[in-house]
Amino acid sequence: MSERSELVADLLAHARFLEGLDKVGVAWPPAGSADAEPQVAAGASLQGSAVASAPLAVASVGGAERLKAVRAELGDCQRCRLAGGRKTIVFGQGNPDAELMFVGEAPGADEDEQGLAFVGRAGQLLTDIIEKGMKLRRADVFIANVLKCRPPQNRNPEPDEILSCQPFLEAQIRAIRPRVLVGLGKFGAHWLLKTAAPITRLRGQLGEYEGIPVMPTYHPAYLLRNPAGKKDVWEDMKAVLRLLGRPVPGGSE
Ligand code: SF4
Numbered sequence: 001m002s003e004r005s006e007l008v009a010d011l012l013a014h015a016r017f018l019e020g021l022d023k024v025g026v027a028w029p030p031a032g033s034a035d036a037e038p039q040v041a042a043g044a045s046l047q048g049s050a051v052a053s054a055p056l057a058v059a060s061v062g063g064a065e066r067l068k069a070v071r072a073e074l075g076d077c078q079r080c081r082l083a084g085g086r087k088t089i090v091f092g093q094g095n096p097d098a099e100l101m102f103v104g105e106a107p108g109a110d111e112d113e114q115g116l117a118f119v120g121r122a123g124q125l126l127t128d129i130i131e132k133g134m135k136l137r138r139a140d141v142f143i144a145n146v147l148k149c150r151p152p153q154n155r156n157p158e159p160d161e162i163l164s165c166q167p168f169l170e171a172q173i174r175a176i177r178p179r180v181l182v183g184l185g186k187f188g189a190h191w192l193l194k195t196a197a198p199i200t201r202l203r204g205q206l207g208e209y210e211g212i213p214v215m216p217t218y219h220p221a222y223l224l225r226n227p228a229g230k231k232d233v234w235e236d237m238k239a240v241l242r243l244l245g246r247p248v249p250g251g252s253e
Helices: 003-023 037-042 063-074 109-114 121-133 159-176 185-193 220-225 227-244
Strands: 100-104 142-145 180-184 207-209 212-217
Touching: 063 159, 100 159, 100 185, 121 220, 121 227, 142 159, 159 185, 180 185, 180 227, 185 207, 185 212, 212 227, 220 227
Parallel strands: 100 142, 100 180, 180 212
Antiparallel strands: 207 212
16 A cells, blocks of 8 residues: 555544544543644634533443444554554453543453453452452443553553554543543553653652543552552552542541
């Protein structure tokens, strides 16, 4: 295919993507994103009008429908080199209308095998944090990763892979519209907070992603190697429960 034909094919694919998201009420690009800025500037005279204050999405369509459209667009994704080594795409799972969403790094061997996020030992620990610690049901939250395919030998994600996969996590968050996000480990926290600060410094410090509070905390895989970090994670999860207006187990808060 010539370079020009490839460009046209890309533009058509993107147009279909936008059309699909629009049909189910997922706004694209998000307000405040770099892509959205020119539109805001162009519509400056509309400030205060119905257009300027239009809601981000159509309320009548549920998170499940919106997520389905995102999954459909992802398809059998070949957008980065990780497609070549994966067994399955790990889209993420949970309640499509979850109030709480966790964002981790990437699938490992167990996740790649089963097509589900956080199902290995680290996943079991995350389940314990959610169910035994926070007294929530894992099925009531949503769990996803920055990357949807397993990097070889579980190496760190590369910047271009993160960039290729980025639109889908962005669209998932806009589809689910959680009230609170938790960034698990360096990659989850960096992606959500757009920073490269060490996780040891970020942990426990509330940030924000598109107006949604973000709690960065340690990755469960780190906790398996460093159990002493569990105390800090519990403090972070207590803060998350307070943000959600939920009871804090074992506390008078
Ligand atoms: S990691 Fe993301 S962008 Fe890369 S192939 Fe998988 S789904 Fe596509």
